[in-house]
Amino acid sequence: MELLSERTQPTGREIARILAGLMLALFICVMSTMIVTNALPSIVASLGGSQSEYTWLVAASLLMMTVSTPIWGRCADQFNKKTLVRSALGLFLLGSIGAGLSQSIWMLICMRGLQGIAMGGLMATTQAVIASIVPPRQSGRYSSYISLVMVVATLCGPLVGGLIVDTDWLGWRWCFFVVVPPALASLAVLQRYLHLPVHRRETRVDYLGSLLVAVTVTLLLLWVTFAGEAYAWLSWQTAAILTGTLLMGVLTVYVERRHPNPILALPVLRDRTTAWASIGSFAVGVVMFSSMVFLSQYFQLARGYSPTEAGLLSMPMLIGTAAATLAAGHLIAKFGRWKAILVAGSAVLALGLALIGRLDDAPAWTVPAAAVLVGVGIGVVIQNYVLIAQNAADPTQVGTAGATVTFFRSLGGVLGMSALGAIVTSGVGAQADLDLATLTPALREAAQASYADALGLVFVVSGAVAAVSLVAAVVIRETPLRTTVHRAKS
Template sequence: MSHPEIMRALSGLLLGMFAAILSSTIVTNALPRIIADLGGGQSAFTWVVTATLLAMTASMPLWGKLADLFDKKLLIQVALSIYVIGSMIAGLSQSPAMLITLRVVQGLGVGGLIGLSQIILAAMIPPRQRGRYSGYLGATFAAATVSGPLIGGVITDTSWLGWRWCFYIGVPFAVAALVVLHRTLKLPVTRRPGVRIDWTGAGLVSASVSLLLIWVTLAGDSYDWASWQSLAMVGGSVLLAALFVLVETRAAEPIIPLRLFRDRTISLTSAASLLIGVAMLAGTVFFAQFFQLARGESATMSGVMTIPMIAGMTLASTVSGRLITRTGRWKSWLLAGGVLLTGGCALLGVMRYDTPYWQIAVSMTLLGLGIGMTMQNMVLAAQNVVAPGDLGAASSMVAFFRTFGGAVGVAVLGALLANRVADYSSSGLAELGVAPEGGGQIPNMAALEEPVRTVVASAYGHGVADVFLTTAPIALGSLLLTVFIREIALRTHTGPGR
């Protein structure tokens, strides 16, 4: 495809990607209001985010394998349609349970949009040129991430709109993507008669991942971490994973070809992406609670205050993509990104509710630069070493591990935040001689009087900082894994990786 043809088709992919990321980020600043209106608590707050991540994660391997077997254009149109249906109905939610269920439907569509966008991009463009266009995907990710909280904040703070429009506003972008892709995306249609989808493997990996994510979300709230429920759910997840491996070794067309893990680049980029996902999602999910509950900002200003992180992501993804295309070398960007990611998390780990904003902004910028240098380029490194027939599976595999890490991270870190906030609030209120209220509800800060309000704000500030302090060694782990990835210069063709 020529550059103009690529850009026309890419515009449709970018619209779909924007809608997908927007659906995740637009609710971050609105969630405190949404959960309060629907009568939920910290567990519901975490579940609204986790449900989408769970569906995204569980469905990615299947979308990737389907892309290797069938028409990629049709698949991304199906993913867009699922997203539109889920979004429209989610706006009608009347309870936390209904919203969480519909976020699962959204997640199924989003999983296809994110995974298929990278797969289609790789099918159109040779690896050497792919860095440049991957930078556009990264910039779109950053743009949706920054505009999502801002748009969500404005919608939530506008009385004649309300938070329900957070779910409706992405629909026009998705519909526009459907139209553009229908007219501009022209790829060879893969037809492999007689091929059977490994539905058993798809079901087993989905069940294993889902059971594990449900465990980490409920543990510490509905039951203790060390309990028979935990043992049963973890044991069940491990058993399902073992059965999945057994089925995949015998399947003619496995959902995740296990032979790909024999390649060191695939194994290390997947493991590093798992850890990067934790840091990436922590930054986009918990800042809303920090700025609104710890610093008393509106939903709109909460979005504005995260701009330094998003600016760092946009700059890093576009600049690194262009320079990687020019030189064919990518490992130095992954290493630099790992250092910045670790440093940003560590610095955010010492912030408090009254820390000067400029210090927080610098730390967020470092975090954004680190995410921008690593996120898309991990996928690029994996795509460079596989044959065209495995492109979908390899691309979705790295995205799967990144999303899985984020989903587990949000659930575990959300439980950690709830626990730390409860501890810090209880100790602070005890010093004032005030009995803490139970229930784990998201507080209405405007209704609290001093000095109770300061105690609660301090508890949330310290709790979110503990989340990032926990994330820092995880980010360091991704850096150490990156050190051992062997750099192979990007190919200038779309043929086999070896």
């Protein structure tokens, strides 16, 4: 039985208020992942952590966000979305306060994992809420606003974190406390203005499937994260982990095919549009996260710029992302067509990455110029794969479809960062442990050349991965975007 509120379609003003609350929540979540970038050395030193634990401080939140996103997405199709958003915000508050109060490195890692679970919830439920209150043709515009917020949060995170750490009377713990007030404000706004139809139906939650999905993905991420460091890529540890991953994957498919409400909805993945959108989104995840991480390293380690200069030189890419996100969203909303825009964005993305990889001896200004192309490509495709999957899905499964595509993007990001990082480590060899500032000019020049070659290869490989997104965009059959929230009856 379904109980509806008196007015199920919110007004334009109500949508704006709901969107403001959702964007604030997403802003602080994304910023919380980036805010520790400049603070990590101080945090690890303060809590007595090692290099391995340093890695886990970064990986914990991304890993848990990745494995939890499809779970939240499935729940968004079964339970009250407002309750889920509030739950995700509550978990985020708990994780942030716990992280700020942590007395050991492993307590902090656990709290970062809790933050990641909350981030997965907000990523999945935000898309589901938007799909529930506006038709797909208008979703492009609102999704572009969300993408813009995520870009700004990515940019602000390291700057805010560096400022906090450099301020003696604050300290690194405020990197986590600082997000608490805006999280509470977001919770208050959504509590006041978010009113969605309440669905009351008997359902079985797929607890076993949730556990199996988490274990399968976690094993794969553990392998990519630590192979080449804790053990060799070709080793018995690798064989054991990959064997375990394969077995868990087979068991997951077996369980999910037999559950009435599977957490990983295989029928959704069998849809041609959603399948190709997931493949394209995976490729975008690989190049999106790696571009942000490795471009800064390129400027510092291959070109010799300071961290501040590297941040300024990275700005054109983020500006390109922001501008393209808004432009693509408005064009899709205006014309109701997306295929040409998606194909063009994927092509520009692949071209920009390939150009960066071939600019070793070119003037310094050419790299930021090529990075603009990368930013434009990311801005065009990042949310539109989610949009077209939701447009193709049954209205009762928009949360699952959107979360599935987002899941593969996050998975691509985590796996891509680890795999491409291994290329850099392999390329520079022992020089990875050197402090370039302490080297003689001749040795420093040789080390920078090694980094330039290794990072150049990373961007060339990323360009090839981006070409996968281009293939997906070409292959997906374009269908008109719905102009109503619900699918028309045939």
